[in-house]
Amino acid sequence: MFPVIDLFAGPGGLNEGFSSVRDERGDFVFKTLASFEMDSLACQTLRLRATYRDLVRSGGDVQPYFDYIQGKKTWQSVLTGDFRAAYLAAKAHVYQVELGEDNRPEVDTFIERQLGPENERGHWALIGGPPCQAYSLAGRSRRTGDESFALDHKHFLYREYLHILGKFKPTIFVMENVKGLLSSKNGDSSMFQTILSDLKRLPGGASYEIRSLVVDAKPDDLNPSDFIIRSEDYGVPQRRHRVILLGVRTDVAAKTPRRVLAKADGAVTVRAALQTMPSVRAALSSRRPKTDLDWREVETEALDAIQRMPEGTKPEPMKAGTLAVDEYEAWIHDERLVKPIQHEPRAHMVSDLARYRVMASLAERLGKSPKYTDLPTTLHPEHNNVGRVGTPFTDRFRVQVWDAPSTTVVSHISKDGHYYIHPDAEQARSFTVREAARLQSFPDNYFFEGPRTQQFHQVGNAVPPLLSKQIGEIVADLLTSLQGN
Ligand SMILES: C[S@@+](CC[C@H](N)C(=O)[O-])C[C@H]1O[C@@H](n2cnc3c(N)ncnc32)[C@H](O)[C@@H]1O
Structure with missing residues (x-):
């Protein structure tokens, strides 16, 4: 199984898609080694889902999960046996932390431990999207004229993503963001172009070829709009348009096929x-x-x-x-x-x-x-x-x-x-x-854990899992093509 690390994991929509990808023998392709998220209720949602997944994968008894989510049994009463063991394993990889410069040392140490020694690491993927309020058109219009907006640290959370890319050099990454990222500016420069050029010269010397998941063209021939994915074109019953970048480490990029998502045969209404x-x-x-x-x-x-x-x-x-x-x-x-x-x-x-x-x-x-x-x-x-x-x-x-x-x-x-x-x-x-x-x-x-307001919040934050499953299948293909290399 290819390891996955999920940053700004939210309730786990992106991760759910990846976790459900299977190969032609029916075996799961990805295993999540770490999810980082600062919201405690989203972390509870992630832990519960990881518990369920662990039970499914190990052939354990999933009944306690269904009893709990349907309100038939309390948390305390299901927390025994296999369920408890799976929950403890989930707890050990869902890490509640505010990603940022101050917490880099503890996050790095955790990733290091989860990935194992550098010379034994195989191919793996980093997934996630730095939070988007700072780029979203709604967020920007709400804060027109607010000078502190330009300095908002959320503009720069993508640097945490880049820091981890530079330090741990995953074979592939998937980075999701709102469409507003394409038109967002920091001073006179475009945020999107800044991120793209930062990705070309990461600390530690790693660099990535940035591909589109919807337009089959050489990286140099891509336009910013080629990174917009329209969820409704891929079987999701929602017009959700997001910018998603697929990065392939430059040293292996030439050995991987270029793949794009296959459009669905019509809408799901x-x-x-x-x-x-x-x-x-x-x-x-x-x-x-x-x-x-x-x-x-x-x-x-x-x-x-x-x-x-x-x-x-x-x-x-x-x-x-x-x-x-x-x-x-x-x-x-x-x-x-x-x-x-x-x-x-x-x-x-x-x-x-x-x-x-x-x-x-x-x-x-x-x-x-x-x-x-x-x-x-x-x-x-x-x-x-x-x-x-x-x-x-x-x-x-x-x-x-x-x-x-x-x-x-x-x-x-x-x-x-x-x-x-x-x-x-x-x-x-x-x-x-x-x-x-x-x-x-x-x-x-x-x-979704927490009071209803928080449940809605988590749902609205996520990448649609059915879309992320299709992205995961592409990533699986690329990583598989590198096996033995
Ligand atoms: C857009 S959501 C991510 C959705 C997720 N990719 C999914 O598919 O479900 C962004 C998440 O980042 C979290 N977040 C924001 N700032 C953070 C920080 N500094 N460290 C960790 N998590 C953060 C938010 O709590 C939110 O859950």
Whole structure:
């Protein structure tokens, strides 16, 4: 098995894909030697998942895992026997630490220990993405005019990644980031170009050939946009566009084939992803709206408004890819679960329920999310209820339509659900954690630790595992081609 080290590991989306890659004999190809993450709940999620994986790989009893994630047994009561042993092993490689200059010595020592003596190390891969808030367009717009932004240490966390590349020289690395990285600037220079040139002259003399995972061209012929991966092209039911770099150490690059991801045969839509989820209704929040709405009146007014709306031109539903949907379902599904886990709806205010219901009905009619201004005025929010500062309130509500992949599931989904309104008007609610997880292509048996806000946060942060599995297959091919070299 090829060792993997995961930096800024989050809840482990990237790692989940790599960990599931098997060779033609059905054997697992990668083994994670270390995951580094500073958030304690994300670390708990990582440890639990690593425990499950260990049990699967060793043929141990996975029932305690299923009992725990379905709430049938407490943590204390499952923590015995094989499960306990697997958990202790997981605990030993999931390292909670804030990566940064101050902690480099302890991180380096840990990596050194996990990789073993230098002369005995085979080929291995470094994966992960330095945190993205500093580059994301939303993060940048929120901090326009804030001088400390240019000095934000998060701009420079990629240097921790580069430090580890330079010191430990993995054969291959995969680095993920938001699309905003391509347009982000540090002073006058482009962050992206700075990172690329830093990768060409790393401390310790290592250097990497940077390849695209979607455009088959020589490194010198690649444009920045060639590094953008559109998750929806690869069987993920979500339009999530990220910059992903594949680095191959220069001394071995010429001996490896150039490989790119194979596009799926069509889209996996929200309908394909969510149609098997049981319907659930949102509870009412104890926060009362300032003006109490009469539900029936609103409903009547809304239905009238819907009737009066011109038919317009409905966008064509996206072509669903039969093979892509089959593959997605096989990946998500687990018959050992009695019912979906983490599928409890959030509580909403009555006024929001009315908006969700009406907007979802309109979306069904229009084939796309309606604009907020299409709503009857009784459903327009009072200004103190509009939400994030700086976002025009007309853009604050969005229905995720049935016949297309969803928009990007971001970690801000933890704050409010207005942007993730369920397309079924009858359910009148925003997405649950499990629905968000499905749009991110997390298998149904993947459990996120912590309170619901943190679960959402973890889901929104991750690389879609079904995409990372395909990236892992490419990395596996490249590393295999080097065996014996
Ligand atoms: C975008 S998420 C990573 C997602 C992950 N690659 C996945 O696929 O699930 C970035 C993660 O970096 C973590 N993080 C941010 N700064 C960090 C630091 N200095 N050291 C360690 N982890 C950090 C955050 O807590 C967050 O979980």
